[in-house]
Amino acid sequence: MTVKPHLPSTQTWLADSWQRSIGAGLSEFQLPQELRLDASELKQKHEQYQMLIALVQSHALPLFNQLMAHSNSRLLLSDAEGYVLRHWGVSRYSTKLADVALDIGVNWLEQHKGTNAIGTALTAKQAVSVVGEQHFIRQNRFMSCTACPIFSPQGEMLGVIDITSEQQRHTQQTLMLVSSLAQQVETALLCHLPDSHYRIDLAAQPNLLSSGWQGIVIADSDGRIVGYNPMAKQLLNQAKVGDSVEQYLGDNWSRAGGFNQHLDLHLQTQSLNIPSAKSRVAMSNKSLNQLGVRFHDPQLERAWQHANKVITKQIPLLVLGETGVGKEQFVKKLHAHSVRRSEPLVAVNCAALPAELVESELFGYQAGAFTGANRTGFIGKIRQAHGGFLFLDEIGEMPLAAQSRLLRVLQEREVVPVGSNQSFKVDIQIIAATHMDLEQQVAQGLFRQDLFYRLNGLQVRLPALRERQDIERIIHKLHRKHRIAPQAICPELLGLLVQHDWPGNLRELDNLMQVACLMAEGDDTLTWQHLPDYLAQKLAAGPLTVDPLNTQLLNEKQPLGEEAKTGQHSASHPLAGKVTRDNTATLPTTTAVQSDSLHEAIYSNVLQAYQACNGNVSQCAKRLGISRNALYRRLKQMGLKG
Numbered sequence: 001m002t003v004k005p006h007l008p009s010t011q012t013w014l015a016d017s018w019q020r021s022i023g024a025g026l027s028e029f030q031l032p033q034e035l036r037l038d039a040s041e042l043k044q045k046h047e048q049y050q051m052l053i054a055l056v057q058s059h060a061l062p063l064f065n066q067l068m069a070h071s072n073s074r075l076l077l078s079d080a081e082g083y084v085l086r087h088w089g090v091s092r093y094s095t096k097l098a099d100v101a102l103d104i105g106v107n108w109l110e111q112h113k114g115t116n117a118i119g120t121a122l123t124a125k126q127a128v129s130v131v132g133e134q135h136f137i138r139q140n141r142f143m144s145c146t147a148c149p150i151f152s153p154q155g156e157m158l159g160v161i162d163i164t165s166e167q168q169r170h171t172q173q174t175l176m177l178v179s180s181l182a183q184q185v186e187t188a189l190l191c192h193l194p195d196s197h198y199r200i201d202l203a204a205q206p207n208l209l210s211s212g213w214q215g216i217v218i219a220d221s222d223g224r225i226v227g228y229n230p231m232a233k234q235l236l237n238q239a240k241v242g243d244s245v246e247q248y249l250g251d252n253w254s255r256a257g258g259f260n261q262h263l264d265l266h267l268q269t270q271s272l273n274i275p276s277a278k279s280r281v282a283m284s285n286k287s288l289n290q291l292g293v294r295f296h297d298p299q300l301e302r303a304w305q306h307a308n309k310v311i312t313k314q315i316p317l318l319v320l321g322e323t324g325v326g327k328e329q330f331v332k333k334l335h336a337h338s339v340r341r342s343e344p345l346v347a348v349n350c351a352a353l354p355a356e357l358v359e360s361e362l363f364g365y366q367a368g369a370f371t372g373a374n375r376t377g378f379i380g381k382i383r384q385a386h387g388g389f390l391f392l393d394e395i396g397e398m399p400l401a402a403q404s405r406l407l408r409v410l411q412e413r414e415v416v417p418v419g420s421n422q423s424f425k426v427d428i429q430i431i432a433a434t435h436m437d438l439e440q441q442v443a444q445g446l447f448r449q450d451l452f453y454r455l456n457g458l459q460v461r462l463p464a465l466r467e468r469q470d471i472e473r474i475i476h477k478l479h480r481k482h483r484i485a486p487q488a489i490c491p492e493l494l495g496l497l498v499q500h501d502w503p504g505n506l507r508e509l510d511n512l513m514q515v516a517c518l519m520a521e522g523d524d525t526l527t528w529q530h531l532p533d534y535l536a537q538k539l540a541a542g543p544l545t546v547d548p549l550n551t552q553l554l555n556e557k558q559p560l561g562e563e564a565k566t567g568q569h570s571a572s573h574p575l576a577g578k579v580t581r582d583n584t585a586t587l588p589t590t591t592a593v594q595s596d597s598l599h600e601a602i603y604s605n606v607l608q609a610y611q612a613c614n615g616n617v618s619q620c621a622k623r624l625g626i627s628r629n630a631l632y633r634r635l636k637q638m639g640l641k642g
């Protein structure tokens with residue numbers, strides 16, 4: 001007999017969380033299977049979060065010990081994926097927590113553990129207390145937990161800090177305490193920003209200056225703002241990273257203490273040069289990278305380091321790489337870690353813009369500039385990006401007419417909206433990306449040479465997945481992301497996945513893992529049997545086995561059907577001829593597809609999906625399992641898009 005859980009009715013967030021727990025297929029009367037990191041995965045996590053753990057230990061643990069040392073409580077830290085990284089406090093209580101697996105390396109996301117403070121705070125992105133009976137799983141109801149997310153200065157959620165106590169009602173005070181612990185850690189992270197030299201505390205009352213609730217601005221040695229907390233943002237109103245502190249606080253801001261009459265604020269400035277500015281900056285660069293961005297491939301790391309050097313200097317950056325290597329994600333990270341992070345990142349998909357709209361989208365237009373124009377006019381993407389980043393994705397697809405006008409913007413840093421003769425100055429960092437060979441496009445007269453040189457301030461190429469030294473690590477990472485319960489990957493399968501050529505790169509691997517993990521639900525090991533047929537066939541047989549549906553597997557630079565004629569991917573398949581009969585016997589039969597039928601099958605599949613989705617490109621791309629960009633290219637080749 002199924003017993004219907006009694007949904008808590010008083011608090012919406014709690015009722016929502018219980019609903020999610022039920023939706024995840026959990027039962028309140030059954031301890032769920034735990035998702036636990038193995039020793040090497042845990043070691044990697046500890047390395048990655050070394051700095052966060054150290055800052056919790058130095059900035060949150062002392063206050064916790066002071067206030068909670070004699071209670072049956074523990075302080076826990078989890079990462080943003082819900083894995084417990086460390087815990088501190090009474091050890092007797094730790095044994096009891098281990099019984100319900102509130103233990104290092106165990107995942108406490110709601111989907112695995114039902115309503116609980118760590119998982120619910122991560123989902124709600126806010127501080128929550130889950131007291132006794134409010135836990136979804138009955139066995140967890142002996143404890144009361146309060147958790148608060150920790151955000152990086154770039155606004156990324158890094159993890160959750162949590163106090164868990166036995167048989168103790170957590171009150172509003174506990175919630176305040178945990179929020180304050182998270183705030184202490186966030187302030188420490190702020191002080192570790194690269195180039196930080198001064199810390200300026202701001203408050204309306206002098207006694208608030210050291211309250212933990214003051215505004216904090218971090219500045220470099222030239223007095224430029226490198227970061228601030230939300231309270232400082234509120235107090236200084238328009239302040240931006242990169243602005244000079246003097247602009248807001250006058251020329252006396254670097255004195256140890258003072259009062260700004262204009263803003264009615266008390267100030268306290270201190271120098272952050274401990275132990276030595278140079279080594280600290282080097283340390284903080286490294287450590288902050290470890291928190292948010294860390295690459296385990298030398299080529300990618302080099303691209304990251306080089307890109308970061310030009311990103312502050314208004315030198316245009318050109319990001320190259322095959323489809324699905326993560327160019328867009330890379331640009332998002334660059335923005336999030338740049339001095340322009342509090343300004344917009346405006347992305348323009350040049351492949352998706354109809355030729356006749358490119359100019360008005362980019363440059364904007366005046367009211368009534370053309371038939372169908374919005375009555376109020378449009379500011380345009382370039383001016384929207386003022387102060388921040390303009391990301392021109394798929395730049396190789398931009399029509400020639402728009403290329404000329406873009407060139408003018410890049411040269412003069414001015415925009416003239418369509419139908420207007422007024423020009424507007426813009427301050428933008430331009431980043432363009434493409435999977436195409438732009439030099440070849442230039443040689444063929446499809447891309448303006450002068451624009452190419454303008455965009456090509458610095459070129460970075462992101463490696464294809466098959467070239468990456470960390471491919472095995474990525475396979476494990478994506479398996480961890482999608483697996484539903486603890487599960488290993490069969491070593492033979494892992495070996496084959498590592499050697500596969502991955503023409504769709506990270507996107508293809510991510511999609512594959514998602515599907516394979518669903519197929520493998522309930523199994524201890526991910527094996528061949530869980531792979532979609534097209535991949536199992538490719539891995540087993542190599543040559544000329546392409547699933548027509550998986551159009552992204554085709555070489556994007558060739559017209560449809562070309563690679564089937566040349567056998568380009570498969571001829572170089574590392575596994576060709578290496579698979580034994582025993583292996584192939586367990587696999588679906590291989591279908592060698594002739595180029596003509598392949599050609600037709602692709603056309604027909606794309607067309608069918610496009611029609612079924614009523615021409616909705618996003619839905620259709622999702623249905624086909626390919627990117628929107630890849631679909632746009634296909635539709636263009638098929639004459640279905642301009």
Ligand SMILES: Nc1ncnc2c1ncn2[C@@H]1O[C@H](COP(=O)(O)OP(=O)(O)OP(=O)(O)O)[C@@H](O)[C@H]1O
Nearest residue numbers: 322323324325326327328329435506507510627629
């Ligand atoms: N660092 C990463 N780790 C895991 N998966 C990633 C990573 N970066 C990207 N991906 C996966 O790859 C997909 C494609 O990423 P992204 O859109 O950045 O690639 P792209 O190179 O811009 O592709 P395209 O050229 O087709 O526009 C993402 O949606 C995600 O599933």
